[in-house]
Amino acid sequence: MMRSTSVLGQMIARVADDDDYRRWAGQVERAGYCVRPIRLSGTATTIHQGTGEVAARYDSSDEPGGVLLVACKDRRESVCPPCAARYRADAWHVFAAGVRAGRDDAAHESADESADGLDHGDEPGGNPIVLATFTAPSFGKVHAFRDGGICRAVRGGQGGERGKRGKGMCEHGRPLGCPARHDGADALVGAPLCVDCADLAGQVLWNAHVGELWRRTVIYVYRALAALAPALGGQPVGVRQIRELLRVSYVKVAEFQRRGVVHLHVLARLDGVNPDDPDAVLPAPAWAGVELLTAALRQAAGRVNVALPVVDARTAAVARWGRQLDVRLVAARDVDAARVAGYLAKYATKTVSDSVSGLPASRPAAGDGGDDGSGGRLAGHVAALTATVRKLARLATCRTLRLARHVHTLGFRGHVTSKSRRYSTTFTALRERRRAWRRAQAGQDRGHDPWAHDGGGAMVVVGDWKIAGIGYHTFGDRVLADVLGREHRQARQAMRLGLTE
Ligand SMILES: [Zn+2]
Ligand SMILES: [Zn+2]
Ligand SMILES: [Zn+2]
Structure with a gap:
């Protein structure tokens, strides 16, 4: 041609x-x-x-x-809408198939792209399943969207907050509150009130360890299941034996919050186990219901932690989950499966830059050099965060984290979507x-x-x-x-x- x-x-x-x-x-x-x-x-x-x-x-x-x-x-x-749409459709099937597990899946798993979830039957399932959102703790006060409300009230007058520089000011001379009413699109939302007060190193290290924190959380969930089971009618069982009775299957999707920190959306399901046929997805025993699963997730989330490399005196020594843990029951009905699968599939095609204003969409092709992929035009807290990732990358205590490769994801090193082996069908x-x-x-x-x-x-x-x-x-x-x-x-x-x- x-x-x-x-x-x-x-x-x-x-x-x-x-x-x-x-x-x-x-x-x-x-x-x-x-x-x-x-x-x-x-x-x-x-x-x-x-x-x-x-x-x-x-x-x-x-x-x-x-x-x-x-x-x-x-x-x-943001890179390729048609391929993302196909990925989203596949993700939908993977997520929905897991919600419907334990029932006649073969009839539901077709590779077409219909995501309506309307044309299916409605049978009860014997596998309790919940959607849990694991959040990060606070790394300092950030500007917030409050649906028309004031960002952060400045408590003035007698007994008001007082920093070293005077009433209502932090030690860096910045206001401790913000009287603005931000709208959802405001680039300031998620930015710290003071970048010097915020623990940016702690935030980056948290992102870098969230995968390990989750891996340990699963271990803690099994411990909690063993500890909590007798109270709910289960037999007294040791931590080692619990895995012969129950299995926690899950799929998780990482999403970036505006402040540049990851949180995890997790579909967690309790399965029964047949030692002779480990791949079978069996109904959980009657005593292992949604109450047990929810309580075990909460207990595990509250107790688990991961030691962090030492970077400076003020950064936390361990990574933990934030205090907020939202756990919702997902019914095995198809409308619920479709809705929750659609909700997760949407996150599965997002990038960091979709959530965090000012970040480039992907890693700069030039590699790990000083270029941030935006010609040095990064502004505000995103610039402070990427600078923090680079600073940590040079520290001997952080060498094994290979942070220089993860500047564009603010330290996050894992896959956006991942699942346990027996959750459901694969991509x-x-x-x-x-x-x-x-x-x-x-x-x-x-x-x-x-x-x-x-x-x-x-x-x-x-x-x-x-x-x-x-x-x-x-x-x-x-x-x-x-x-x-x-x-x-x-x-x-x-x-x-x-x-x-
Ligand atoms: Zn494409
Ligand atoms: Zn504000
Ligand atoms: Zn400050």
Whole structure:
């Protein structure tokens, strides 16, 4: 295809050849209308394992432009909306399947994207499940959105708060209160009243240890289950035996609060255990209900801690959860499963920068150097926080944390979404199923899909690929792909409306 300098020229060149355009549009569709697909060049050869016979050969040089487009698969809404939408749909299925666990899951787990949760039956489940939100403690007073109310009252007059610099002032000469009524969009919300009073090092270290804090919390939950079970009608049982009776399955999603600290949304479920079939999800024993699960989560959250590296005299020595622990019962009914899964799936596609104003969307490509990815334009508490991460990264006591790699996530080092092994189906399983479905749909069009034959018993696909580039070849292609994606979404929406009316 001729390269043209004008976008319109690029678009015209793309649609000029009918067959060429159809093949390209088919690729865009198979890449899920990704906004910045990876362009691959190479071959895929399908070989019969027994005979070594070549059953099929795909060569990207037969494609328009000599490349195959594959989706970037980025989960972040701000990076690639179509791929994030697909990730969100998958996340929804993973989360919802776990809420419905212990019931006939096979009928519910389809890889389609319907997230309405309306068309399912309604049976009671024997696995208590709760949605718990684990928050961080305070690291200093921050500006707050109070729905029209005053940010933080300044208690003046007699007996008012007094800092070293006088009434209503902290030792750095900054006000201890804030009379403003911030709206939700105000970039100041989440910023400390005084960056020097706030324990930014403690906050960064907390983010860096939240994964370990959660891992230990699970251990404490089992201890608490053993301790609390007899009071609720369970048999007296030791900490070691409790795992032979009960299992805590969970999925968790990390979300950033405006102040730049992580909190965890956790769907936690109690399962019964069959030692002979450890993968089975059994109903929990009758005495192990939602009261036991809730009490165990609360007790564990109140007791667990993780030792932090020593950085200075005032930063806390251990990381703990904040005092607020919100625990809500999730009914196993499908409407509840759908709602809670949708709620979590929304967080699963957010980035730090969606919550914390002023942060760049992703790690700067330049690596771990001094650049913060915004050309040094970071302002306010975000600049103070990223500077704190860098400062800590240089300390010998923090070396093993590798904080220089986690400046853009303010010290957080884990995955946004993770689950225990037996919570529910996996993202990989969903992708496999979607691919199989696509293969079945593709039928006669196999020559256009390099993976058309994989998964079929005796056949093996040998690929030899190179990345030719990232993103569409021209801006004109990008515009056309966007139009195709919009048409696809409209058609799907129209179909859904037709179905529900
Ligand atoms: Zn994408
Ligand atoms: Zn304020
Ligand atoms: Zn201060």
